[in-house]
Amino acid sequence: MSLTFTNRTALVTGAGRGIGKAIAESLAKHGVTVICVSKSADSCGATAASIVAAGGKAKALAVDVADGAAVAKAAEELLKEYPVIDILVNNAGITRDGLLFRMSEADWNDVISTNLSSCFHWTKHLARPMTRARWGRIVNITSVSGIMGNAGQANYSAAKAGMIGLTKTLAREFAGRSVTVNAVAPGFIKTDMTTDFVNNPEVSSKILEAVPLKRFGEAADIAAATVFLCSEEAGYVTGQVFAVDGGMAM
Numbered sequence: 001m002s003l004t005f006t007n008r009t010a011l012v013t014g015a016g017r018g019i020g021k022a023i024a025e026s027l028a029k030h031g032v033t034v035i036c037v038s039k040s041a042d043s044c045g046a047t048a049a050s051i052v053a054a055g056g057k058a059k060a061l062a063v064d065v066a067d068g069a070a071v072a073k074a075a076e077e078l079l080k081e082y083p084v085i086d087i088l089v090n091n092a093g094i095t096r097d098g099l100l101f102r103m104s105e106a107d108w109n110d111v112i113s114t115n116l117s118s119c120f121h122w123t124k125h126l127a128r129p130m131t132r133a134r135w136g137r138i139v140n141i142t143s144v145s146g147i148m149g150n151a152g153q154a155n156y157s158a159a160k161a162g163m164i165g166l167t168k169t170l171a172r173e174f175a176g177r178s179v180t181v182n183a184v185a186p187g188f189i190k191t192d193m194t195t196d197f198v199n200n201p202e203v204s205s206k207i208l209e210a211v212p213l214k215r216f217g218e219a220a221d222i223a224a225a226t227v228f229l230c231s232e233e234a235g236y237v238t239g240q241v242f243a244v245d246g247g248m249a250m
């Protein structure tokens with residue numbers, strides 16, 4: 001099935017590496033202008049440069065998504081340049097794993113503000129023009145940990161479960177304006193975030209016992225689901241959590 005995008009602009013957070021980079025590059029291949037956000041200017045700059053080198057349209061923007069004031073300022077500047085950003089993919093995320101009794105308050109707060117509060121801030125600033133335009137797509141990259149829980153990830157699972165609640169609530173709030181809000185829940189995907197597990201044979205074989213398809217996913221697997229949810233063709237899908245996890249959470 002070919003997917004339709006008519007003159008759309010997207011903002012993808014965490015576009016410097018891994019899943020966000022694959023989503024940004026895939027949207028750009030569909031003709032979407034992509035604003036690539038990451039924490040470091042180098043990484044979002046490299047993604048934007050690779051998109052432009054491939055003939056696409058992209059802009060790099062270094063913003064700490066955990067900083068609500070910085071997000072507000074960045075969004076205000078962007079909306080002077082682009083009257084509407086049609087597609088928002090909240091993908092930036094971090095882990096600070098540890099069992100609860102050893103988890104510091106800083107590790108709790110860092111994960112909640114980077115993974116969950118960032119979605120609140122970006123959506124609050126970018127969704128209003130989408131609702132006025134009566135067209136928009138918001139995709140929040142959550143995790144199987146937010147669906148099933150995962151020992152050692154109280155902060156991360158809580159943030160990712162929070163993203164699911166936010167997704168379903170905003171899907172209801174924005175439905176009347178044809179702005180859809182969905183979540184994609186990856187399982188174990190080969191990126192910098194999972195290098196330590198994937199490259200450790202003992203740990204990886206233990207993880208794969210819980211994955212019916214018996215392999216790790218690729219960033220491209222998540223990009224494919226996300227790009228579909230951002231397309232014209234997905235206009236009747238909202239409030240859903242699309243697991244792309246090799247069958248882990250079925």
Ligand code: NAP
Binds near residue numbers: 015043190
């Ligand atoms: P990754 O390879 O570690 O890349 C994370 C990206 O997020 C980087 O571009 C990073 O920016 C950006 N980022 C982190 N903190 C940020 C901040 N405060 N402000 C702005 N940007 C920030 O991660 P990934 O594996 O691609 O994961 C992407 C998303 O998928 C995350 O939300 C993650 O929780 C979720 N997920 C991943 C997996 C998996 O198996 N990999 C599974 C389930 C869910 P820099 O490049 O500047 O550092």
